[in-house]
Structures are given as C-alpha cells and as structure tokens.
Amino acid sequence: MSEQLVEALRGAVGDGHVLTDPDVVEAYAVDWSRRFRGPVLAVVRPADTAEVAAVVSACVTAGVPVLAQGGNTGLVGGSVPGADSAPTVILSxxxxxxxDPVAELAGQVTAGAGVVLADLHRHVRAAGWEYGVDLAxxxxxxxxxxxxxxxGGIRVCCHGMTRAQVVGVEAVLPDGSVISHLGGLPKDNTGYDLTGLLVGSEGTLGVVTAARLRLVxxxxxxxxxxxxxCDAADALDLVRSSVPRxxxxxxxxxxxxGMLRHVCDVASVPWPLPQQHDHVLLLETESPADGDVAMDLPDDRDVVVALDAADKARFWSYRERAAEATAVLGVPHRFDVSVPMGSWDAFVSDMRARLRGIDEVEEVLxxxxxxxxxxxxxxxxxxPEDERADVVVLAAVADHSGSISAEHGVGRAKAAYLALTRSPAEIATMRAIKAALDPHGLFNPGALLPSGPASPSRSS
Ligand SMILES: Cc1cc2nc3c(=O)[nH]c(=O)nc-3n(C[C@H](O)[C@H](O)[C@H](O)COP(=O)(O)OP(=O)(O)OC[C@H]3O[C@@H](n4cnc5c(N)ncnc54)[C@H](O)[C@@H]3O)c2cc1C
Known part of the structure; x- marks a missing residue:
C-alpha cells in the first residue's frame, strides 16, 4: 500500500518532490528541540493548492496520516510524528x-503558507508597512x-497574537475540499468563524495554504x-512608571x-549591565525618531540605552539567543506557559520549590x-522521556490559574495535560469539531487532543 501511495504522491507533485531517502527525510522527522521524532513514510512538497488537495486525497484514500510542516521550528513536538505514530506523510x-503585492487601501497582504516570516517582513516593509508578528x-x-x-512573539503587547492579524485563510480540509476566504473584507459577519477555527489548530483540521494578513x-x-x-513585579512596576501616556x-x-549567563557564555559576550541583577528587563518603546528616548527611566536604576541600530540589535540578541543557548547544553524540557498578570513571581517560586523534589533537575531557567x-x-x-518535571510545572501552572500553552501550542508535548486548563466540556467540543472535519483521524494524530481518556485534570 505504501508503494502505491508513493506512486500516487509522485503523480500529484512530480517525482522530484516526493522525498523518501532516509538521510534526506531525517531533517523532517526530528523537531527543532530534538526531543520529538517519529516515523516518516515520505516528505511531499506540493507547489500549489491543487497539489496540496491531491496529496491530501491520496493520503486519506490510503488511510495514512498526513502532517503539515512549515519551518519545523515548533517547540511542542507538533511538527513531527510521535514516536508511536504510524508512518506519516509530511506535507512540507x-x-x-x-x-502578493501589499493591498495599500486595505493595509493587507496575501501570503502563501510557505513564506518565511523574515521574507514577509522584508516584503511589507518595502511597501511602508509592518507585519505585527515577529519572533526569534x-x-x-x-x-x-x-x-x-x-x-505570539515579541510584539504581542502591541499588536496581539497571530489570530488578530489573520483576516482570512485558504485551506485544504481532510476531505480534499478547499475553502478560500482571502477577499480581505474588514467586515463579514456571515456565520461561523472558520478562519479563527483554523488558526491555532496545529494541522489537526486541515492544511492552510495561504493567509490574508492585516498589516500595521x-x-x-x-x-x-x-x-x-529584582523580579517580575519590579519589572512590571518599572514598565508602568517609565512608559509615558x-x-x-x-x-x-x-x-x-541564570539564563542570561548562559547566553553570555554560549555567545561569548559580556554581561550587558555595569552591575549584576537577579533579572534583566528589555524595554522597547516607540519614539518620535530613532535616537529619541521616550521613556522616563529613574536615575537610580542600572540601565543602558541603545544609541543606534547596532546597539538595539546587540541588546535584542541577548534575549533572542535564549532558546539556542540552552539547546547546546542538552535537550531541555521547555515550557511556554502563562499566568495572570501579577502572579509571575509567586508562580516561579512555587514551581522552583516543587521541582526541588526531583533529584535529576540541575537547573531551572x-x-x-x-x-x-x-x-x-x-x-x-x-x-527527554522523563516527564516528572512536566507534570510538576504544568500542575503548578494550573494551580496558579494559568495556561499550559501561552503561544507555542499543545502539540504532542502537552496533549496529555490539556485537561489541566481546559474543561471536559471544552475538550468534548474540540473532539466533536475534530471528528466532523477529520472523521478518520488522519490529520496530525496525537497532537493537540489527548488520545486516551486518562489525563491529569485540575487539582482544584
Ligand atoms: C528560537 C525560537 C524562538 C521561538 N520564539 C517563538 C515566539 O516568540 N513565539 C511563538 O509563538 N513561537 C516561538 N517559537 C516557536 C515556533 O517558531 C512557532 O511555533 C512557529 O509558529 C512555528 O512555525 P513553523 O513554520 O516552523 O511551523 P512548524 O514547526 O513546521 O509547525 C508547527 C505546527 O503548525 C502546524 N502547521 C505548519 N504549517 C501548517 C499549515 N500550513 N497548515 C496547518 N498547520 C500547519 C504543524 O502541523 C505543527 O503542528 C520559537 C521557536 C524557536 C526555534
């Protein structure tokens, strides 16, 4: 059957775009964190929406799982099959x-799913616009x-998450049909928000082939x-008091x-401030022109202000190298969580205390x-396969009324923990939507939704 499927895929996208050589496929089978890896039957690289639909139909006919993959920079194991998954077709x-050219009047652009974020930024900047989502x-x-x-990324406090930028999508659904909503109407109150549903669905409901994006x-x-x-509370106070109305x-x-020291070590750069501190805050505000500092920073603070573009890039690089700095130390257990504003420090000290109960934990950053x-x-x-730290951290998040995923998604890393912060009724609704669109469960199975009934739930 798999030979027949590979033949069908070759017919759909051309021989050169169906990859089966194990050495080539390896890069698509393991994720950026190196914590997740799964069996890949083939990597298929369609060139347009019609080819995506043909690939999807071939996989569904063969009963083979299909997984949409972009840059494979996801950090929750959602972009590769699970270790126990059936051999999967990666749809790159x-x-x-x-x-497309920027639509000037609307302040929007249509971009294919495979456009890299940096290329999108360059494209819209050349037309005098900005795209509101940016990340390392x-x-x-x-x-x-x-x-x-x-x-999410580094501009959420200013522009919101990706969902806030997406005006419409084009997508291939598991039955091979194409929905296309790329007209960019600012107002369109006609029924269910299918765009909003597909945003954040982690490849479990369909393959997004293009998006109409709002620009700023x-x-x-x-x-x-x-x-x-000193801590997050001190930092929040400083943000409140130093950013003028x-x-x-x-x-x-x-x-x-701890994290900043690792960045300094790995990148061979000096500690960025004259004095040592428990935490360092990076603050960026809009100013009338580059070089003007529109912040009221108190004189008694240990602070450095960027004088030019090179300084700005250097300051940002301390923050943007964080994920890479720990990647060279091993395979960390990475968590992306959120807690109510004002609860950051209480959550961190509680979590650290709970993690002290696990002897193997060497460092928490x-x-x-x-x-x-x-x-x-x-x-x-x-x-990597020892989940005790995951249980402890995510339970602490739930106990502090937070979310087990702030921006990276649920993927495979957190699917079993979804019930910690989503109710049974919510999960049942998600399952009903999944079953309606993907009745054979072939779209990124094992990601986002827990596969068994027994998963941890809220302790209170
Ligand atoms: C150094 C570093 C910094 C990061 N910083 C941030 C950050 O600040 N904020 C943040 O939110 N994330 C961050 N991430 C995580 C990651 O970059 C994001 O999750 C990003 O959205 C993944 O894009 P990708 O193209 O690599 O998707 P992939 O990793 O390929 O896929 C991610 C998920 O999306 C699904 N998917 C991919 N393409 C499609 C499609 N066309 N249709 C439907 N589903 C699809 C996949 O099936 C998978 O479930 C960071 C990652 C790294 C390595």
Missing part, C-alpha cells in the same frame, strides 16, 4: 511561496506554521533599554540571571514576554 509547505525563529518559521500555532504602520522610531530589576510599548521582555504574563521555563537535567 515550503514551496507555497505566493506573496523568523528566518525559518513560516506563515502557515505561525497561523497553525497562533504564534511601522513605529516612527524606537528606543531600546536594558534595565536591572500616549507612548506605545513595543516590547517588554525579561530574563533571569526562566525568561519570557513579561507584558503578556508569558513565561518560558527551561528545565535542564531530566532525560
């Missing part, structure tokens, strides 16, 4: 690179992947500062000293998007 979207993986992450995960006007200029702070906050990122209550926690020490 990287050839879906349609990029911008040179590899795709429009389809960021739509599939409802990615770029900041006139910006100021970037690094400031030493009417000035747009573009970013507020925080790193604890915390950084993230302060203004969104979004923490990235990295636990070093336990083997």
């Amino acid at each position: 979207t990287r050839r879906l690179t349609r990029l 993986a911008r040179e590899s992450a795709t429009v389809g992947g960021t739509v599939g995960t409802n990615a 006007r770029p900041a006139t200029g910006s100021a970037v500062a690094l400031v030493g702070v 009417g000035v747009r906050l573009l970013a507020a990122e925080i790193m604890d000293a 915390v950084f993230g998007h302060l203004a969104d209550g979004n923490l990235h926690v990295e636990v070093l020490g336990p083997e």
Whole structure:
C-alpha cells in the first residue's frame, strides 16, 4: 500500500518532490528541540493548492496520516510524528511561496503558507508597512506554521497574537475540499468563524495554504533599554512608571540571571549591565525618531540605552539567543506557559520549590514576554522521556490559574495535560469539531487532543 501511495504522491507533485531517502527525510522527522521524532513514510512538497488537495486525497484514500510542516521550528513536538505514530506523510509547505503585492487601501497582504516570516517582513516593509508578528525563529518559521500555532512573539503587547492579524485563510480540509476566504473584507459577519477555527489548530483540521494578513504602520522610531530589576513585579512596576501616556510599548521582555549567563557564555559576550541583577528587563518603546528616548527611566536604576541600530540589535540578541543557548547544553524540557498578570513571581517560586523534589533537575531557567504574563521555563537535567518535571510545572501552572500553552501550542508535548486548563466540556467540543472535519483521524494524530481518556485534570 505504501508503494502505491508513493506512486500516487509522485503523480500529484512530480517525482522530484516526493522525498523518501532516509538521510534526506531525517531533517523532517526530528523537531527543532530534538526531543520529538517519529516515523516518516515520505516528505511531499506540493507547489500549489491543487497539489496540496491531491496529496491530501491520496493520503486519506490510503488511510495514512498526513502532517503539515512549515519551518519545523515548533517547540511542542507538533511538527513531527510521535514516536508511536504510524508512518506519516509530511506535507512540507515550503514551496507555497505566493506573496502578493501589499493591498495599500486595505493595509493587507496575501501570503502563501510557505513564506518565511523574515521574507514577509522584508516584503511589507518595502511597501511602508509592518507585519505585527515577529519572533526569534523568523528566518525559518513560516506563515502557515505561525497561523497553525497562533504564534505570539515579541510584539504581542502591541499588536496581539497571530489570530488578530489573520483576516482570512485558504485551506485544504481532510476531505480534499478547499475553502478560500482571502477577499480581505474588514467586515463579514456571515456565520461561523472558520478562519479563527483554523488558526491555532496545529494541522489537526486541515492544511492552510495561504493567509490574508492585516498589516500595521511601522513605529516612527524606537528606543531600546536594558534595565536591572529584582523580579517580575519590579519589572512590571518599572514598565508602568517609565512608559509615558500616549507612548506605545513595543516590547517588554525579561530574563533571569541564570539564563542570561548562559547566553553570555554560549555567545561569548559580556554581561550587558555595569552591575549584576537577579533579572534583566528589555524595554522597547516607540519614539518620535530613532535616537529619541521616550521613556522616563529613574536615575537610580542600572540601565543602558541603545544609541543606534547596532546597539538595539546587540541588546535584542541577548534575549533572542535564549532558546539556542540552552539547546547546546542538552535537550531541555521547555515550557511556554502563562499566568495572570501579577502572579509571575509567586508562580516561579512555587514551581522552583516543587521541582526541588526531583533529584535529576540541575537547573531551572526562566525568561519570557513579561507584558503578556508569558513565561518560558527551561528545565535542564531530566532525560527527554522523563516527564516528572512536566507534570510538576504544568500542575503548578494550573494551580496558579494559568495556561499550559501561552503561544507555542499543545502539540504532542502537552496533549496529555490539556485537561489541566481546559474543561471536559471544552475538550468534548474540540473532539466533536475534530471528528466532523477529520472523521478518520488522519490529520496530525496525537497532537493537540489527548488520545486516551486518562489525563491529569485540575487539582482544584
Ligand atoms: C528560537 C525560537 C524562538 C521561538 N520564539 C517563538 C515566539 O516568540 N513565539 C511563538 O509563538 N513561537 C516561538 N517559537 C516557536 C515556533 O517558531 C512557532 O511555533 C512557529 O509558529 C512555528 O512555525 P513553523 O513554520 O516552523 O511551523 P512548524 O514547526 O513546521 O509547525 C508547527 C505546527 O503548525 C502546524 N502547521 C505548519 N504549517 C501548517 C499549515 N500550513 N497548515 C496547518 N498547520 C500547519 C504543524 O502541523 C505543527 O503542528 C520559537 C521557536 C524557536 C526555534
């Protein structure tokens, strides 16, 4: 059967775009974190929506799972099959690179799923616009992947998550049909929000082939500062008091000293401030022109302000190298969680206390998007398959009324824990939607929804 399927796939996209050589396929079978890997029957690289539909139909006819993959920078194991998955067809979207001219009047653009975020940024900037979603993986992450995960990133406090930017999508559904809603009408109240449903569905309901995206006007200029702070509460106070009314906050990122030291070691760069601190805050605000500093930073703070574009890039690189800095130390257990504003420090100290009960835990590092209550926690020490740290961290999140996924999605890493922060009724509704669209369960099976009934639920 698999030979027949491979033949059908070759017929759909051409011989050269069906990859089966194990050495070539390996890069698609393991995710960025190196924690997740699964069996791949073939990698297929369709060039347009009709070819995507043909690939989907061939897989469904053969009863073989199909998994949409963009840049494979996802951090929750959703972009590769699970270790116990059936051999899966990876539908790589990287050839879906349609990029239309910016629609000036609407302030929108239509982009293919395979367009890399950095290319989208360059394209819209050349036309005097900005795309509101940006993240450190911008040179590899795709429009389809960021739509599939409802990615957040460094500008959420200013522009919102990906869902807030997506005006419409084109997608191939599991029955091979194509829905296309790329007209870009600002107002369209006709029934269920299928676009909103597909955003964040992690490839479990269909393959997004293109998206109509809302654009924003770029900041006139910006100021970037690094400031030493005690903890998240201190940092939030500083953000509140130092950003004057009417000035747009573009970013507020925080790193604890442990993470920052790893970045300094791995990148061979000096500690960025004159003094040592428990945490460092990166603050970026809009200013009338580059070089103007539209922030009221107190004189008694240990602070450095960027003087030019090179300084800004250097300050940002401390924050943007975080994920890579720990990747060289091993395979960390990575968590992307959120807690209510004001609960950050209480959650961190509770979580750290609970993790002390696991002997194998060597280090716990915390950084993230302060203004969104979004923490990235990295636990070093336990083997990749040892889930005790996962249980502890995610239970602590639930106990602090947080979410087990702030922006990376659920994927395979968190599917078994979904019931910690979503109710049985919500999960049953999600299952009903999944069954209606994908009755054979062939679209990214094992990701997002828990496969068995027994998963941890809220402790209170
Ligand atoms: C260094 C680094 C920094 C990061 N920073 C952030 C951050 O700040 N904020 C953030 O939110 N994420 C961040 N991420 C995670 C990752 O970049 C995002 O999840 C991104 O959205 C993934 O895009 P991708 O193209 O690589 O998707 P992939 O990893 O290929 O896929 C991710 C998920 O989307 C699904 N998918 C992919 N394409 C499609 C499609 N066309 N249709 C339907 N489903 C699809 C996949 O099946 C999978 O479930 C970071 C990752 C790295 C490595």
